[in-house]
Amino acid sequence: MSMNFDLADLRAFVAVAEMNSFRAAATALHLSQPAISRRIEKLEAALGIRLFERTTRRIALTAVGRDFSHKARTLLDDLENSLLSMREVAASQTGEVVIACVPSAAYYFLPKVLTEYHKQYPRIRVRIIDDSANGVLASVTRGEAEFGINITGNQEPDIDFQGILTESFVVACRRDHPLASRSTVSWAEIGQYDYMTVDRSSGNRLLLDLALAHTSVNLAWCYEAKHVSTLIGLVEAGLGIAVVPRLSMPADGHPTLISVPLTDPSVKRMVGLVRRRGRELTPSALHLYQLIESTWPRRVK
Structure with missing residues (x-):
């Protein structure tokens, strides 16, 4: 049997089961009623069972549907608690991340990234070594900075250079x-x-x-x-x-x-992220690296 459904389908099913109404569930989830119906049908097809008995006037959970609704609610609650716990762990992380960058690449853009990073990891300090392109490479090569934002480095044998914008x-x-x-x-x-x-x-x-x-x-x-x-x-x-x-x-x-x-x-x-080849970033530095990578525009005219 193919388990071809996702969390959105489970949330739709739990909403309908708890509210005993497709219309009320659609309103609560900000979806159309046909969209809710398609999610329930998809879930039933994936499980190979009928979850609801439908008549022109009302709907009711089948016996199997009632049992599954408890399991689905527990699953969603456990997932929500796990995500909340992960956010709490992230917020409680402490330490320091050291990055190097050429000032011209970061003067107006980097503050926006750091603001978002600080929201996610408020107890992690970020130290910035603002230096020339050669200085950034030297800081990364010597291990003074975990990674850098630079305009050179793609020809260096000991440096991984990942272009992030032109x-x-x-x-x-x-x-x-x-x-x-x-x-x-x-x-x-x-x-x-x-x-x-x-x-x-x-x-x-x-x-x-x-x-x-x-x-x-x-x-x-x-x-x-x-x-x-x-x-x-x-x-x-x-x-x-x-x-x-x-x-x-x-x-x-x-x-x-x-x-x-x-x-x-x-x-x-070309502006890129530079890091020493073969060196693993600490989790805190990796989070900042990935945030910069995903936030910067790929091309600036």
């Missing part, structure tokens, strides 16, 4: 800047304005230099900083424009800053 570089400028009203901006046009960039130790700078290596674009910068977040602050202060990853910018609607798509050439980067 994002474009954009022009960051103030809303009162001449480029703010443009639909796109080319690299050649950037040279007409005060340009700021991250220094050569940055993985983002390496990606941009590689993208421009085979072009005639040769930009002179007026300000250079170590971190993208510093550049964005300088842009907001009105010192110039910068080319930064899209995710490092505030969400649309920021009162001062705006992102303009970059062309000729357009430049993209």
